[in-house]
Every structure is written in C-alpha cells, then in structure tokens.
Amino acid sequence: MSRQIVIGLSAVVAAIRDGQAVVLTVRPQGQPAGLPFGPFDPEADRTFELALRAFVTAQTRFELGYVEQLYTFGDKGRDAPLANLGPGPAGRASRIVSVGYLGLTPKAVDTAAPDTAWADWLRFFPWEDWRDGRPAALTAIEPALRQWAGAHPTRLPRLRLLFAQDGAPWNEERVLERYELLYEAGLAPEAARDRGEPPAPAVEALGPALGEPMISDHRRILATALSRLRGKLKYRPVIFEVMPEAFTLSALQRAVEAVAGVPLHKQNFRRALERAEMVEGLGRLDSETGGRPAELFRFRREILGARPVSGLSLPLLRD
Amino acid sequence: MSRQIVIGLSAVVAAIRDGQAVVLTVRPQGQPAGLPFGPFDPEADRTFELALRAFVTAQTRFELGYVEQLYTFGDKGRDAPLANLGPGPAGRASRIVSVGYLGLTPKAVDTAAPDTAWADWLRFFPWEDWRDGRPAALTAIEPALRQWAGAHPTRLPRLRLLFAQDGAPWNEERVLERYELLYEAGLAPEAARDRGEPPAPAVEALGPALGEPMISDHRRILATALSRLRGKLKYRPVIFEVMPEAFTLSALQRAVEAVAGVPLHKQNFRRALERAEMVEGLGRLDSETGGRPAELFRFRREILGARPVSGLSLPLLRD
DNA sequence: TCAAAAGTGTTATCCTTACACCCATGT
C-alpha cells in the first residue's frame, strides 16, 4: 500500500508589540520554538483557511483576522521532525506537505494558552534588522559566508547581492533567499539536523548570530512570511492590519520600520501618507511618552472599496 | 478508514506567439480545455517542481524553463470532475488538493503531442484585453454584473473597482478577483457545474463574452497565473523569459502589451528600458514586416547577478 | 511617392529626496 500524504497547516501570526514585530510561537518545554500548526482533515475541513482559523484558536486561544496563504512546501527531507500530526495516517511514515499561512492582528495580547508566546520576529533572523545601521549579527557571520562562497562563480555574486557585500545595497525583501543561502551553506542549524548529522563546529561557534532555529521547516515559513510582508507593505496598506483603531503617526512609522527592518525618513513618510489620503486625524491627542503629545489618527478604511489603493512608500533614511 | 488526500499538480505554461499571450492546453476531443496536470507521488517525487517538470514533458513533449509556484487550492466542491488522477488512492472518493505552477518559455513550438495545443490566453478572459480600448466582452457582460450587484453595499463597490465601472480606472492585475466575482455571480459556467446544476439561462445567453470554461478549477489557476504575471512584470524582468535571444524593441513591447492587456506608450517604454540598462543593441537588423528594419536587442542577463533589478514600468497610452 | 513601422527631441509636471527649523509638553 502506498505512502500517504498528510497536509500540515502552519500559521505565522504577526503583530507589533512595543515597537517590535512579534510572532506567535509554540514552545513545548526544552524544545526549539515552532509555529502553531495542525493537520488538514480531508474529511471534515471545507477549506484550508477555515481549518487554520479553527486550530489556531484551539491551540492559542486567539482569533485570527487578516489571513493569506504563503506557500506550499513539499521537499522531501525538510519535514523531518514533524512525525505525527495528530490522528490520521500516522504510525506508518507519511509524506508531509506543509501549507504556510500569514495572519496579522492588532492585538498581541497574551493568550495564557500553555507553551504559547509572542516572540520577537527578528530573533530568528538577527541580520535582518538594519534600523540602527548594519547589524552586528551580519558582521559576525560574514566571514563564514565568504568562506562558503570562496571565488565560486555563482555563489559569490549571490552572496554579494543578498547580504549587501562589497558595497551592494541592502534589499530588505529578500529574507527567504537569505535564509535559504544560509541553509545551503550549512550555516542554519536546521541543515545538519535535517540530514541527521550533528551540528557543524562553525555553526556552534557563531551561536546566536545565526538566529534561533525552529522545529521542522518553520523558520523557512517564517522567512517566507517576512519576505511577503515586507514586499506587500509597499503595494497594499497591510500595515494597518497590525495597528489599533487609533494610533500616532510615529507609532505607525515605528511599526513599518519594525516590519521592514529599515529606518525611515520621518517627514517624507508623512508626506506620502498624506498624499495617499490614507489616514485621517481624529483631533484627539495621545498623552504618553515624554515630549509633545501626538495627534491620533485612524486608517481611512473606506478607501479600500472606493479606489485602487497601493501601499506605503519606504523613504529610506540615509545612514 | 479515513478519506485520502491526492495532490494534483497543474501547470500554466505561457509563451508569446504572433504577438499574443498563449498557454499550453490539453483538450481531449469534445471536452472543455484543461491545463497539463498530473498527480504528485508521495513515494517517488522528491519535490513538486521536479514532479511537475517530468509530467509536463511526458504529457506535452515540452521542456519547462522558468517555473514558480502559484497557489494551492483546497476548497471542497471546486475540484469536481478530476475524479481520478491516475494510480494511487482512486476508487474511493479522494480529497483533491491542487498546486498550481506557472512556467514561462520563449519557444511556443507545436509539440505534436496528442490533444495538446497552444491557446490564446485571453480567450478564457475576453474582458481582460484592453489593448484596443474597452473590450466588447466587458460591455456585453456589464448588465448581468450590475444586476447581480444591484444596490448591494459590498457588491457594488467591488464591482466598480474590479470592472472599471462608473469611471473607475482599469487595474490589469486583478484578474483572479474578477474571475472569482464572476464565479460568485454565477456568471462562470463552472459555478453551476460545480454544484451539479444545469447552466443558468443568463450564462447561455452571454455565451463567448463570459470566456471559455475549463475543466476542474483550471480557469481559476489560469487567472491566478495571469494576475501573478501581470504583477511581476513590474518588479522582475520576467518578460524576457518569453522572448527569444534576440528581439526588436517593438516585439518586446508587443509581448508586454499582450501579457498586461494594455497599450503602452512607445517612447516612454523605451526610455524606461534604457535607463534600467536592461537591453543592449546587437547592431544587427531585423528584415521583416513592411517598414523600416528594426535593430535587434538582447536582454543583459548579467545584470541579474550584479545588482537588484526591478521590472518594467508600464507607461500607459492614454486612450 | 506613399504607406508602414522604426526611432528621436523636448517640455511641463509631479514625486522623491534632502535640507533645516519651529512647537508643545513634562520634569
């Protein structure tokens, strides 16, 4: 009898908390972190999305708002430690196909569900945070990357382009490609693990600069999500899905910066918002941090139905 | 024993022929057209992409070049007539999940494989061709669309936005959303078919203006592909994947226009190409159609590895 | 010589970028 297919659904649930991009993780004690995931039941589930919403709520006591499909991963050998996804054709080795989803929510409240926590997204990709200039983690891993590339005719240009080597500019969208390069180079702990090998010495030496690993292919899915989200920021007003009803323009800018991982030019960011008529002042003020109180704004959701609406421009701050 | 999952892979293989965007279709005599598709074998296939390349070649005697994953569809009830996808868990009703792929090729050569043919892409979506102004097919289906929308608070703005009603501008990227609206409105023949109902009279009356239906969810996958491709044109130089090594700038422009379905401004299109240093004159001339011979150009593929490269701007021609 | 398609010049306008500066509050 032939090997069976199990479809696993994984959710990247993202939010903003204290000016940082965070994701919902599940971490059974002692184990690496993972994303909320569950099996797709071909009998009972009418659509992927409904199944996803149901098990995320069950697992984390959290209701999803905005949801979109990311990618379906089916490579043999990268699904290793997800052996049993609950009931269904377990016992015998099943072929696991994983469908990744991205969910956004304005409320990063603690759910009190066991083993569930909001984790700083960039902890898994420390080289992705350029808000305060070139990240230290990148400097730390550069030697290992360059050693892997050597003078190789395709590796070296690829490294240059993806990791801003030799004066190449940083492109914040290519999160997945960067992670895949690290995996190929054997610099992601998951690479050795998936082959059943012990961790490489180079990986152990670099430690946290390589980012925290996750179970199964979850870090890959997380990288896919960040790539998608950073790209989408620019052509859809998705950032408002992680903002509360009322927010200050600075909070909005900090949210965009946290997701995109780059510092933005304050005034040009505001001018772009204004021109697009995306936000509206509420007259009310925010009485908060030290300094002049900021006006509260709201997203003009009504423009979504009324005209083709693009995202935000990212006016970079020169460094 | 529980119902099993079958994963079907479908390929949208696109090319340009005689200035038209075409796709590879499989059409057993008398039946509606379909995309090349085949089952994913969890036993033998290492990745989706390898499996896809293998069966497309087997089925159409055609080798794929550029390939990317589109989307994974798993809705119950939209997979109706694909009952048996070859060997595997057939006999008993299986749950079919379909993973769509997009492939691009510069050679739309006839393969001589049985029942395989290149079909004009826009035949399935006649309202998508704005190269010669507002398409007649759109004018034809507008009354039915407006009747469906009525004064409904969400339907009407959605219709306006997607189908350029009441002065709203046309957005060529939203192919999938338009198809889904037609499906919801019962104006795609597939909608009644999937519910096991006879064709609606309104659908029969409109005939070809609603576009040719396809088997299973293939028209949905085709719409997904066109959306993706139209979007991608603008931020990746994908158009060159469907061009021969040497081409004239007019041929390039016609290719872009065929895919995007909109007319472009000749000189501004060329200026954009020049500024991006994307193409290079070959000195050779093309001795072809009536008129002054055109210079042949090639895509400077080397820029791909060297710097972050975006796609083409689409300088619209006012109408 | 005329139709057909290739290819070029130029300007107004808008958007982006990059300056530098003023405002309102809490301590």
Add this chain to the structure above:
DNA sequence: ACATGGGTGTAAGGATAACACTTTTGA
C-alpha cells in the same frame, strides 16, 4: 530652561507623461 518627541516649509533633482517630428525601408 531644557530635553524629548511632534510637527512643518521649501528647494533641487529625477522620473513620468505628453506633446510632435524625422528616418528608413518595401511596394
């Protein structure tokens, strides 16, 4: 008063959109 963050004005440069015009071939 001063530190802290909020909020504004304006000018240079580049990209886009919109004009109309010249060139080279085949029939």
